[in-house]
Amino acid sequence: MNNTILHINSVSKSFSHSIKKLNGDVSKEEYCVLDKIDLQVQKGKITAIIGSNGAGKTTLFNIVSGLLNTDKGELFYTPNGKKYNLRKISPYKLARIGIGRMFQDNHIFPKLTVMENMLIADTDPYGENAFTSFFYHRKKRKIEKERKLRAEQIFEMLFGKANPFCEKQEDYAETLSYGQQRLLGLARLFMGNYKLVLLDEPTAGVNPVLVKKIAEIIRKMVDKRQMTILLIEHNMPFVESLADLCVFINTGKIETAGSVVEVLDNPHVRENYLGKRTTKRNSTDAQA
Amino acid sequence: MFIQFLINGLITGSIYALVSLGFALVYNTTRIFHIAYAILYMIAPYFLMTFLIKLQISPILSILIAISLTIIVSLATELFVYAPLVKKKSSPNVLMISSIGVMIIAINLVALCYGNETKIINPSLSDSYKIGNIIITYNQIIQFITSSVFIGLFMVFLKFSKFGIMTRAMRDDTELCKVFSMNVPGFRLVLFAISGLFAAIGGILTAWDFGMDPYVGMPMLLNAIVALIIGGIGKFQAPVIGGLVLGVLQALSVLVFSANWKDAIAFSVLVLFLLFRPQGFIGEKRRLV
Amino acid sequence: MNYVFHILIMINIYIILSVSTNLLVGMANLLSLGQAAFYGIGAYVTAYALIGLGLPLLPTLLLAMGVTAIFSFLLAYISLKLEGDYFILATLGFQIIIFTILYNWIDVTRGPYGIPGIPSPKLFGLVKIEGITGYIILSTILSAITIFVFYKIINSPFGRALKGMRDDEIAMISLGKNITVLKVEAFVLSSAFVAIAGFIYASYISYIDPTSFNLDEAIFILTAILIGGTGNIKGPVIGAVFVVLLPEILRFVGMPDNLAANMRMIIYGLTLIILMRYRPQGIAGEYKFSK
Numbered sequence: 001m002n003n004t005i006l007h008i009n010s011v012s013k014s015f016s017h018s019i020k021k022l023n024g025d026v027s028k029e030e031y032c033v034l035d036k037i038d039l040q041v042q043k044g045k046i047t048a049i050i051g052s053n054g055a056g057k058t059t060l061f062n063i064v065s066g067l068l069n070t071d072k073g074e075l076f077y078t079p080n081g082k083k084y085n086l087r088k089i090s091p092y093k094l095a096r097i098g099i100g101r102m103f104q105d106n107h108i109f110p111k112l113t114v115m116e117n118m119l120i121a122d123t124d125p126y127g128e129n130a131f132t133s134f135f136y137h138r139k140k141r142k143i144e145k146e147r148k149l150r151a152e153q154i155f156e157m158l159f160g161k162a163n164p165f166c167e168k169q170e171d172y173a174e175t176l177s178y179g180q181q182r183l184l185g186l187a188r189l190f191m192g193n194y195k196l197v198l199l200d201e202p203t204a205g206v207n208p209v210l211v212k213k214i215a216e217i218i219r220k221m222v223d224k225r226q227m228t229i230l231l232i233e234h235n236m237p238f239v240e241s242l243a244d245l246c247v248f249i250n251t252g253k254i255e256t257a258g259s260v261v262e263v264l265d266n267p268h269v270r271e272n273y274l275g276k277r278t279t280k281r282n283s284t285d286a287q288a
Numbered sequence: 289m290f291i292q293f294l295i296n297g298l299i300t301g302s303i304y305a306l307v308s309l310g311f312a313l314v315y316n317t318t319r320i321f322h323i324a325y326a327i328l329y330m331i332a333p334y335f336l337m338t339f340l341i342k343l344q345i346s347p348i349l350s351i352l353i354a355i356s357l358t359i360i361v362s363l364a365t366e367l368f369v370y371a372p373l374v375k376k377k378s379s380p381n382v383l384m385i386s387s388i389g390v391m392i393i394a395i396n397l398v399a400l401c402y403g404n405e406t407k408i409i410n411p412s413l414s415d416s417y418k419i420g421n422i423i424i425t426y427n428q429i430i431q432f433i434t435s436s437v438f439i440g441l442f443m444v445f446l447k448f449s450k451f452g453i454m455t456r457a458m459r460d461d462t463e464l465c466k467v468f469s470m471n472v473p474g475f476r477l478v479l480f481a482i483s484g485l486f487a488a489i490g491g492i493l494t495a496w497d498f499g500m501d502p503y504v505g506m507p508m509l510l511n512a513i514v515a516l517i518i519g520g521i522g523k524f525q526a527p528v529i530g531g532l533v534l535g536v537l538q539a540l541s542v543l544v545f546s547a548n549w550k551d552a553i554a555f556s557v558l559v560l561f562l563l564f565r566p567q568g569f570i571g572e573k574r575r576l577v
Numbered sequence: 578m579n580y581v582f583h584i585l586i587m588i589n590i591y592i593i594l595s596v597s598t599n600l601l602v603g604m605a606n607l608l609s610l611g612q613a614a615f616y617g618i619g620a621y622v623t624a625y626a627l628i629g630l631g632l633p634l635l636p637t638l639l640l641a642m643g644v645t646a647i648f649s650f651l652l653a654y655i656s657l658k659l660e661g662d663y664f665i666l667a668t669l670g671f672q673i674i675i676f677t678i679l680y681n682w683i684d685v686t687r688g689p690y691g692i693p694g695i696p697s698p699k700l701f702g703l704v705k706i707e708g709i710t711g712y713i714i715l716s717t718i719l720s721a722i723t724i725f726v727f728y729k730i731i732n733s734p735f736g737r738a739l740k741g742m743r744d745d746e747i748a749m750i751s752l753g754k755n756i757t758v759l760k761v762e763a764f765v766l767s768s769a770f771v772a773i774a775g776f777i778y779a780s781y782i783s784y785i786d787p788t789s790f791n792l793d794e795a796i797f798i799l800t801a802i803l804i805g806g807t808g809n810i811k812g813p814v815i816g817a818v819f820v821v822l823l824p825e826i827l828r829f830v831g832m833p834d835n836l837a838a839n840m841r842m843i844i845y846g847l848t849l850i851i852l853m854r855y856r857p858q859g860i861a862g863e864y865k866f867s868k
Contacts, residue, residue, distance in 0.1 A: 065751060095753025107748040109741045111864075119734070120741045123753040126734075130762035133733035134726070144734065192753065321662050369850060380661065381608055381866045382853045385803055388796055389849030396839040396846070506792065510673065513666065552677035555670035562659055562667055 004078065005196050005228045006041035006064070011073030013059055033059045035252040036073070041196070046222060046229040048239045048260065051249035052273055057232045058104065060249070061198050064230075065101045066091030079195040095123045098195035100227075104204060106181045108188070110174035114165055117173050117184060118151035119144065123192035147191075154190045157224075158217055159183070179210045186217050189227075196228045197221060203235045211235065215242050236274065240264065248273065292422050293539045299428045301535020303490050306435040308512035308519075308527035309442065310486030313479055316522060317458040319380060323387040324365050325512075326505030327394035328487035332358040333495030334398055337409050355488040362484025363477055365390055371473060391505070399502040408499040427497045434493060438486065439528055446524055455479070459522065507551065511538075514558045520568025529569055582709045584825060586781060589716035590774045591817035593723045595802040596810060597770035600727060602799070603807025603864045604736060605763040606743040611652065611668035612798045614675035615768040617790025618645045619775025621679065624692045624785055634698035634706065641776045642769040648675075649768030653761045672795050679787035691786025695779055712781045719773055728810050730766070739763055740808075743864070800845050804852060806862020815861050820845065 013034040033056045062068040075086035127140045155165045203211045221227040233239050246263040248256040256266050314322045335354035339345045414427040446452035519530025541553040601607045619641045626637040656667035679686050697706050805816020827837045857865045
């Protein structure tokens, strides 16, 4: 109990929509996207959620990050003794209590500069209201300076001394390549004081070199910032090399959970998701 | 008194319903906030006046010509303003602003050609019928029958023809329509033509009774939009329900307050709906994520 | 000379209107069709404060801004829950309702007759703002202050947050930003400064009636900033200068007055359409309405 940071207790979610046939009959159909999901996320661990498309993984993330309501079930977040009921907290407050999220598509700010993308990611919103834009210039300047310093340190820690981000910090973020945008999205998460980070397919659409880099960054999140990672991923070698625990979701239910090796070798998972293994496992190979 | 106002409201409401349906036809399928729609309503009676009074052409022919010209204006708006922007994948706001531009140009062109003052097409006073102590004018009967017939025909058409199925498909998913190799740009022209037709009929019916000036389009468009919202966006029956309700509501507000307040009341109702029932009477809720 | 001064005062008024509206349209991506209503509220409050209460300049100005801010807060509270088109509709509705009230509540607003004889305000009860020179100084100072304030805002972390929200609301939420509060703040701030324009207009012209604050005026304000461009200070200022100067230029080239009124509107409309097609950021703006 003490070691759990996120409690997902029998959470269910279904979408309903009415179908109208050409003859005028209306029938209501319910899609059960999540069916009594129970998951205890271990503090300081990397938990990977795997499962085929449409299994409900992203829906689960949307529920944890407050963008969707649950139909049934409870969500508790216990970072350090305190217990938060996530169903009762508005979405924007989640980042302030330490839940971060990276989206499947990058969701960086294209019309802000690279540096502004970092500065805005500070979860402490000081200076970001109308009132302080008139007053407290000295304090505001000090905080902005400190934010900038922090951003530069993060870039240096993640990408080394001469990195493209520091060089391009005054350019619009839309000028970065797709892969760089993704790295920026991850670097942004170091600006806040996050305890639990939800990563939605961090390696989708990036090349093998970057996959390695991303794995490195995620390791640093855990080692240097003591973040807990919840990860949706389709790239199995990536999961094997990185994750501590693994959860297999199929048609809205958690079917298998345990250590990565256990889950990936589970015959049921093989049959329903991974397919037959043809080559011996090679954990650093990026091609799934 | 009450029943008299109720009937007046229903008759005005039927015109709202027709005009609102034309707006909904474009809005539901293309998501263009088609403000320039207002000028179609305004311009049709001016065309009619030109042919009927200036050129002395027979009424039926004049009406047909006026409606055709209005449809051409509607098509031109789509072809020369909206379609290129859609091709460039411009945002909805850009389309709406361009639409405002079209409206400004058309209103001022009409004002230049015909002047700012109110013009009358049909100077004679309409005959009226008395049933008990309820008075209905001949014009009102024409208005109600014409708009009902067109709404009815459209509904039947929507339900049973290939056109109807395509319209409903466009409403649900334009991208998917492209995938199924539907000629979306061509089909949009059909939609704009029909919406132009409805605006023209509504405009002529009203102007025949009350006359027109270059600024009549905007208040009517606002009523059409309010009717659409309180009916519910997304369904084609909705503007009809909304239009009738709005017509009755305005007539009753004239009875209770005075005619001056009816715009404010229409929009207060709109705001209430936006707040408490944004999906309108029969619309569907939109999902955020 | 008076003619040039009059034009300059009108330019100042429209600079205030467009620079403050830019915070909504260009920074927060909230296209509002209700700005003329706030302009009108500012003007009417000014008229009452100067005629009825006999207040001096600064209290009148602050009262006009304050009352307008309260109205805009109410509208923001109602309309900001709504998205996209619905938001525009709510502001449109507000515009119509305010206009109808100004036009029809004759006991209070004198309706279409308007309010004549608005006296000049006194600064600290001493200096009376008088004559066209007085107003050119007053309006220039106020528009300079407005430009300065909005320059500060745009380049502050608040401005950055607004830009972020304009780009991507979901990402802002995930970074712990309360976007509702951001929008309300932008809305109230913008309307309060629009009231300054109302203040200058009412006391300078010394007569107001509802038709100066109708939907056409709201669209006109929008036209000004869309032609100039949004997202920075330069764009709205250029737009304001353009829309005020164009009719004068038309008059200068010898177009008869009865034609010029319609011609200038046609030119605005054409400019809007052409700009939206080829240059959505306007003459000198930054924001391209890309979302």
